[in-house]
Amino acid sequence: MSDPIRVLVTGAAGQIAYSLLYNIAKGDVFGKDQPLVLVLLDITPMLPVLDGVFMELQDCALPLLREVIPTDKEEVAFKDLDAAILVGSMPRKEGMERKDLLKANVKIFKSQGAALDKYAKKTVKVLVVGNPANTNCLIASKSAPSIPKENFSCLTRLDHNRARSQVAIRVGVPADNVKDVIIWGNHSSTQYPDVHHAKVKVQGKEIGAYEAVKDDGWLKGDFISTVQQRGAAVIKARKLSSAMSAAKAISDHMRDIWFGTPEGEFISMGVISDGNAYGIPSDLIYSFPVVIKNKTWNIVDGLAINDFSRGKMDATAKELVEERDTALEFIA
Numbered sequence: 269m270s271d272p273i274r275v276l277v278t279g280a281a282g283q284i285a286y287s288l289l290y291n292i293a294k295g296d297v298f299g300k301d302q303p304l305v306l307v308l309l310d311i312t313p314m315l316p317v318l319d320g321v322f323m324e325l326q327d328c329a330l331p332l333l334r335e336v337i338p339t340d341k342e343e344v345a346f347k348d349l350d351a352a353i354l355v356g357s358m359p360r361k362e363g364m365e366r367k368d369l370l371k372a373n374v375k376i377f378k379s380q381g382a383a384l385d386k387y388a389k390k391t392v393k394v395l396v397v398g399n400p401a402n403t404n405c406l407i408a409s410k411s412a413p414s415i416p417k418e419n420f421s422c423l424t425r426l427d428h429n430r431a432r433s434q435v436a437i438r439v440g441v442p443a444d445n446v447k448d449v450i451i452w453g454n455h456s457s458t459q460y461p462d463v464h465h466a467k468v469k470v471q472g473k474e475i476g477a478y479e480a481v482k483d484d485g486w487l488k489g490d491f492i493s494t495v496q497q498r499g500a501a502v503i504k505a506r507k508l509s510s511a512m513s514a515a516k517a518i519s520d521h522m523r524d525i526w527f528g529t530p531e532g533e534f535i536s537m538g539v540i541s542d543g544n545a546y547g548i549p550s551d552l553i554y555s556f557p558v559v560i561k562n563k564t565w566n567i568v569d570g571l572a573i574n575d576f577s578r579g580k581m582d583a584t585a586k587e588l589v590e591e592r593d594t595a596l597e598f599i600a
């Protein structure tokens with residue numbers, strides 16, 4: 269067995285972490301033979317809850333889990349990290365303006381970015397989940413100048429999995445018979461779930477999603493809005509936001525960073541735009557189709573984009589530009 273790696277989960281007393289920590293600790297993310305030190309960060313008032321999570325992790329008696337470190341201190345949490353999963357953020361409270369929410373989150377992700385810069389390994393892989401995930405990720409990256417921008421990504425894998433599943437259910441095949449769906453842009457209701465390049469395996473034969481679904485109206489209408497609004501639908505039904513599915517998506521995302529994407533398949537994640545791919549402005553964390561090899565992602569470039577897609581890709585980029593510009597006013 270190799271030496272343990274140090275993995276941080278923030279928001280560790282919250283509901284996503286409650287599913288996620290078990291997935292990680294039992295080896296679903298970093299491998300079944302990779303020992304782990306799990307670091308759990310939350311805010312001071314949540315320390316008693318965190319202590320409960322700590323006890324439960326001990327009680328799982330998991331062979332890979334070498335140490336669990338619950339803390340409310342950034343200098344403890346970010347030290348020597350190999351991977352950081354930033355789930356904790358400021359939730360929107362009733363009557364709170366979008367701008368105020370952004371301001372509160374800039375403060376958190378600026379501080380955590382600076383802590384990554386100061387304490388973590390330079391090779392650390394950082395996944396931002398806490399909303400607004402794309403912009404929080406950008407702020408963390410900008411606040412950690414000594415860590416390569418490419419080490420930062422944000423979660424759109426839940427949207428990706430939702431899109432994949434919607435198509436699979438419609439066609440009547442298992443979810444893994446559907447691949448290469450794309451989530452473009454922001455993890456918000458302006459995201460664009462796109463299946464123009466998706467493939468579906470039907471009776472042993474791989475065909476395009478449009479051919480498999482045989483309902484262009486649905487793919488251009490209800491399919492897109494269902495995926496865009498799915499988070500809100502879960503909140504309405506559960507009175508709590510997606511947690512089990514979010515934890516599964518985080519595990520998928522980080523496992524693909526660690527071990528690479530399956531051969532001949534791409535996934536969606538929010539990564540830094542350099543302005544060269546698909547005409548998306550630079551200096552945004554934008555969700556693209558990517559392949560990952562040797563812990564390095566590459567945007568799958570050169571896919572044909574029709575006018576329908578173009579408009580939707582630009583609209584979500586516009587929202588991200590506005591979000592970034594507002595956030596940057598608060599960063600100083």
Ligand code: NAI
Binds near residue numbers: 279314358376399427
């Ligand atoms: P939750 O409210 O159950 O837990 C959040 C935890 O974060 C709380 O324990 C809170 O005390 C903690 N926290 C707040 N500020 C912190 C800080 N500065 N440092 C460390 N911990 C801090 O929320 P839940 O359901 O676990 O969701 C967490 C976040 O993930 C939310 O922002 C949610 O919107 C987002 N989310 C993102 C998804 C995506 O696809 N990108 C999907 C689902 C949720």
